[in-house]
Amino acid sequence: MRLFGRKDEFTAGPADGIGEFWTWWAEARPELDAMVAAGEADRLAEWIGPAVQVVHPSLVWEIAPGLGSDQALVVTSAGDPELRPTAHRWAAAAPAADALWEFHPSRRANPHAMELTLDVGGYEFALDKLVLGLRAPLGNPRVDVVAYHPIFTILDDDTRIEATLLALDWLLGEDDVARWVGDISAAGFEPIDAVPAVHLPSVVADLASGYRDEQWALLEGETATGARLIATARYPLRPVDHPLFDQHIAITLPYLHGDADGLPVGRSLEALRDFEERLAGRISRLNGSAVFAAHMSAEGQRVLHVYADPVGDAAIHAKELIVSWEEGRPRVDVVGDPGWSAISPFLT
Numbered sequence: 253m254r255l256f257g258r259k260d261e262f263t264a265g266p267a268d269g270i271g272e273f274w275t276w277w278a279e280a281r282p283e284l285d286a287m288v289a290a291g292e293a294d295r296l297a298e299w300i301g302p303a304v305q306v307v308h309p310s311l312v313w314e315i316a317p318g319l320g321s322d323q324a325l326v327v328t329s330a331g332d333p334e335l336r337p338t339a340h341r342w343a344a345a346a347p348a349a350d351a352l353w354e355f356h357p358s359r360r361a362n363p364h365a366m367e368l369t370l371d372v373g374g375y376e377f378a379l380d381k382l383v384l385g386l387r388a389p390l391g392n393p394r395v396d397v398v399a400y401h402p403i404f405t406i407l408d409d410d411t412r413i414e415a416t417l418l419a420l421d422w423l424l425g426e427d428d429v430a431r432w433v434g435d436i437s438a439a440g441f442e443p444i445d446a447v448p449a450v451h452l453p454s455v456v457a458d459l460a461s462g463y464r465d466e467q468w469a470l471l472e473g474e475t476a477t478g479a480r481l482i483a484t485a486r487y488p489l490r491p492v493d494h495p496l497f498d499q500h501i502a503i504t505l506p507y508l509h510g511d512a513d514g515l516p517v518g519r520s521l522e523a524l525r526d527f528e529e530r531l532a533g534r535i536s537r538l539n540g541s542a543v544f545a546a547h548m549s550a551e552g553q554r555v556l557h558v559y560a561d562p563v564g565d566a567a568i569h570a571k572e573l574i575v576s577w578e579e580g581r582p583r584v585d586v587v588g589d590p591g592w593s594a595i596s597p598f599l600t
């Protein structure tokens with residue numbers, strides 16, 4: 253049985269690493285359970301840490317109280333969008349939860365967060381003493397947070413922000429921090445309008461209630477050459493809502509009829525709308541394995557951006573659809589893009 257004692261013993265991509273991890277987990281389970289029963293936290297870390305690194309060396313792991321099991325093994329990207337799909341595929345491959353273990357790809361909100369105390373730089377970081385300055389700009393689906401705790405006056409900036417990020421994960425859960433929290437800072441003084449940290453979940457829930465229905469935003473800008481550009485994007489648009497969609501499908505459609513700015517009009521505009529309706533119809537039949545995220549029009553062509561789970565058929569459907577396009581030579585480009593960098597200007 254491999255104990256993952258040396259990182260150089262195994263070199264593989266994330267998919268191979270995930271399979272290797274769960275094979276090892278099944279074999280090592282009796283020893284791991286015995287360590288838990290004996291309270292051997294250090295020895296448990298010596299076993300689990302190297303195994304997680306085989307999946308990806310930058311993943312973060314921890315053992316936390318479980319929701320339905322005694323404890324949870326959490327393997328997370330720690331907010332890194334490039335690693336989020338790997339963490340979620342690791343969790344998707346996990347065995348079913350049992351009485352002792354359950355598995356999560358991100359930190360869950362802790363219902364007892366306000367009772368928790370952590371050692372930070374040798375000082376007690378108790379959440380019941382944490383206060384937050386909160387700002388939710390009108391029309392922005394995120395709340396900006398300025399955190400303050402009495403020990404922040406004697407901590408350096410990096411330690412303050414690390415403690416703040418951990419506290420936000422405890423209060424909201426890691427995924428909801430990614431969804432609803434914008435700028436995060438940690439101050440050495442208390443904000444004038446600060447509120448106890450316990451109120452953050454209700455503030456976020458109120459903000460989220462305004463974005464339950466599907467919405468689209470119309471945007472305007474310029475290309476690198478100064479030409480006028482228009483775009484339509486889902487709003488809010490966040491990779492965290494689709495953690496397995498790390499395949500980017502870009503569909504480029506040249507059009508014949510444009511105005512003085514090169515934007516589609518007349519028959520071209522009608523043809524583009526018809527194509528998008530047919531594309532949306534196909535995506536809707538893919539059992540939630542793809543999302544039509546945005547489109548951009550400029551200089552005589554429209555680019556449609558779809559993100560999908562690469563194990564699905566979204567790319568095949570896109571290539572089938574472009575055969576019907578009659579206004580020039582269309583193109584479909586398919587690449588991996590776990591951080592959705594191709595549409596980064598539109599991300600909320």
